């Protein structure tokens with residue numbers, strides 16, 4: 001059975017990537033399970049989706065604990081413990097990473113021996129207020145590294161999953177997916193090996209926390225305790241930072257502060273102020289600001305700018 005996990009951020013198209021790959025497997029005659037997994041968070045939050053594919057009926061259920069292939073759409077997720085990218089990897093697990101750094105660099109950085117195949121940045125023109133949508137490219141690369149999915153099945157799967165979005169979207173995604181498929185087929189000297197069946201006997205119960213059937217305030221005291229969410233630094237998720245240009249800001253703070261799904265825009269002296277420790281970079285505020293006073297800036301650039309300002313001040 002092939003066990004595949006896709007990791008990305010909400011908005012990058014990982015759910016669609018798993019749908020495309022699952023359909024491609026199906027067209028190759030496999031039995032398939034595919035499911036996305038995300039919580040209440042929205043764009044920018046780490047999410048994952050997973051696929052099981054086998055020639056026989058699949059009886060295994062639940063989240064994949066020991067993947068044969070891990071596809072990562074955003075390399076900033078790798079060091080993030082909450083994203084669980086490396087969870088359950090075994091020596092033969094292949095890691096397919098969208099990154100401009102090489103597989104060898106990542107192997108050394110992570111101190112692992114696994115085959116790491118990188119899918120370089122495509123340099124497509126993107127709206128800076130949007131997360132990069134790379135679902136189709138990741139599905140194509142995954143199909144390439146699996147080695148058992150044909151180009152025709154991949155193209156047909158994209159048609160089935162994205163056909164309803166119109167010819168222009170379909171054509172762009174098909175081109176991206178097939179380009180990634182061809183690039184990986186040409187360059188990657190690794191193929192994913194199918195994992196064996198997992199016997200049920202040694203299965204260990206995950207470290208669940210048992211919540212008794214009680215009134216919510218008793219059974220979920222941590223959730224209901226005041227201010228615990230402050231401890232979750234969702235600012236670490238950000239790949240793009242919203243930056244307010246106060247010379248363009250018209251002070252209509254009820255717009256940006258209301259639309260921010262995480263309530264991290266507060267108002268000081270009639271001006272909006274972003275709490276960057278907890279801004280997850282979903283860029284809803286960028287899209288909603290009527291004066292276009294909030295720009296989406298790559299996080300690395302913004303960090304460098306802040307460092308330079310701090311250096312000048314000291």
Ligand code: SF4
Nearest residue numbers: 249250252253256289
């Ligand atoms: S919505 Fe835009 S213009 Fe209005 S207060 Fe917020 S940043 Fe300023």
Ligand code: SF4
Nearest residue numbers: 260279280282283285
């Ligand atoms: S400040 Fe903007 S980018 Fe940050 S969480 Fe709120 S809406 Fe999203």
